[in-house]
Amino acid sequence: MIEYKKYAAEIIESGERIDGEVDLCLIVSKKYGVELTLKQATKLLKLIDSTPKAYDGTKCPNCGSEDINGYEFEVSDCNSAYRNCDCFDCGASWTEDFKIVGFSELTVPEKP
Ligand SMILES: [Zn+2]
Numbered sequence: 055m056i057e058y059k060k061y062a063a064e065i066i067e068s069g070e071r072i073d074g075e076v077d078l079c080l081i082v083s084k085k086y087g088v089e090l091t092l093k094q095a096t097k098l099l100k101l102i103d104s105t106p107k108a109y110d111g112t113k114c115p116n117c118g119s120e121d122i123n124g125y126e127f128e129v130s131d132c133n134s135a136y137r138n139c140d141c142f143d144c145g146a147s148w149t150e151d152f153k154i155v156g157f158s159e160l161t162v163p164e165k166p
Contacts, residue, residue, distance in 0.1 A: 072099065072102065106151045123141075
């Protein structure tokens, strides 16, 4: 039984750079002593790719350049949104994930 979620979280935490399924198989084998099949590696890689990582929104997560571009926000459901970004320096692209954290400065019009 492969603990995909646990592996994904720990591999993201470790900041390990993964260059495809074969590379991921090596990392998991070294870290956990588990031999993944290619199909399992694909599934784990997808999970890693789709899991939000720590990110402050100012630098490219690949090369660290601040020369990045964010496109328009897209609402994915009523309390979260995302936007696609890319880096002018290295050409990387990624998705920023947003969640509503609250509201402020509520104003209500006076009743006539
Ligand atoms: Zn970059």
